[in-house]
Amino acid sequence: MSDEKPAEKDPIQVRIVDLKKSYEGVEVLRGVTFDVHRGKINVVIGGSGAGKSVFTRQLLRLEQPDSGRIEVDGVDIVPLDDWQLVPIRKKFGMVFQFGALFDSMTCFENVAFPLREHTKMKRKEIEERVMQRLGDLNVAHAAKKLPGQISGGMAKRVALARALVLEPEILVYDEPTSGLDPVSSRLVDDLIAETSSKYGVSSVVITHDMASVFKIGHRVNMLYQGRIEESCTPDEILRTDKQVVRDFLVASGVKMQ
Numbered sequence: 616m617s618d619e620k621p622a623e624k625d626p627i628q629v630r631i632v633d634l635k636k637s638y639e640g641v642e643v644l645r646g647v648t649f650d651v652h653r654g655k656i657n658v659v660i661g662g663s664g665a666g667k668s669v670f671t672r673q674l675l676r677l678e679q680p681d682s683g684r685i686e687v688d689g690v691d692i693v694p695l696d697d698w699q700l701v702p703i704r705k706k707f708g709m710v711f712q713f714g715a716l717f718d719s720m721t722c723f724e725n726v727a728f729p730l731r732e733h734t735k736m737k738r739k740e741i742e743e744r745v746m747q748r749l750g751d752l753n754v755a756h757a758a759k760k761l762p763g764q765i766s767g768g769m770a771k772r773v774a775l776a777r778a779l780v781l782e783p784e785i786l787v788y789d790e791p792t793s794g795l796d797p798v799s800s801r802l803v804d805d806l807i808a809e810t811s812s813k814y815g816v817s818s819v820v821i822t823h824d825m826a827s828v829f830k831i832g833h834r835v836n837m838l839y840q841g842r843i844e845e846s847c848t849p850d851e852i853l854r855t856d857k858q859v860v861r862d863f864l865v866a867s868g869v870k871m872q
């Protein structure tokens with residue numbers, strides 16, 4: 616018997632290196648570099664127009680970056696074609712503004728949809744998986760209801776169940792607290808933290824909500840004018856000596872050290 620230990624997984628799940636994207640000659644991403652830490656909550660923060668949405672579209676390879684690398688578990692996905700991206704896309708789950716459920720389908724059908732589209736699972740297996748996810752997120756009782764018949768908070772849980780049903784390794788949240796009052800925002804933060812610890816997924820939270828950084832972030836990456844100006848822990852960012860980062864935090868009501 617070999618006494619070799621199983622190889623430890625790289626603590627960095629995704630490395631983004633010098634990513635650039637222009638539209639009609641205007642450079643929006645001007646060399647984005649940072650790491651997504653495995654199993655952690657990685658927040659990407661930035662003001663309006665910083666390039667957060669453009670970055671998200673490149674990360675998910677919904678668009679082709681002009682240059683740079685996105686290494687997912689060591690594989691650079693930038694040069695891959697749609698066919699080669701199929702197994703990579705399975706690693707990602709996306710939670711778009713936490714909504715976007717199909718209104719005419721029950722919550723059960725919403726969560727079953729990705730399984731029907733992307734797997735050959737049998738009806739019974741689908742039913743079990745869907746009810747398990749809904750149960751994990753405390754919304755099993757909403758299975759037969761339409762999204763319009765449940766509260767906004769419950770709908771977010773159903774949307775998260777749907778994002779988790781294909782068992783992604785990396786969950787990307789696009790502005791999850793955008794447009795919510797502070798109390799609801801913190802409940803959404805709780806849900807993200809709960810999901811991170813329950814499933815061990817690597818979370819990427821794209822937001823301009825500084826409160827989320829300090830409540831749930833393990834890592835914070837500040838995007839400013841198309842570059843990552845700071846990449847550190849939430850504690851460290853309070854002591855940053857980068858003026859643009861300090862200005863953004865102070866304007867967001869954060870007390871600096």
Ligand SMILES: Nc1ncnc2c1ncn2[C@@H]1O[C@H](COP(=O)(O)OP(=O)(O)OP(=O)(O)O)[C@@H](O)[C@H]1O
Pocket residue numbers: 638639643661662663664665666667668669670823
């Ligand atoms: N398809 C596109 N074509 C041309 N310019 C674009 C395109 N998409 C984004 N931009 C420009 O890129 C810049 C960054 O936009 P982006 O939407 O990524 O900002 P953001 O950080 O998500 O801002 P917000 O928080 O307001 O949503 C903006 O100046 C925007 O006009």
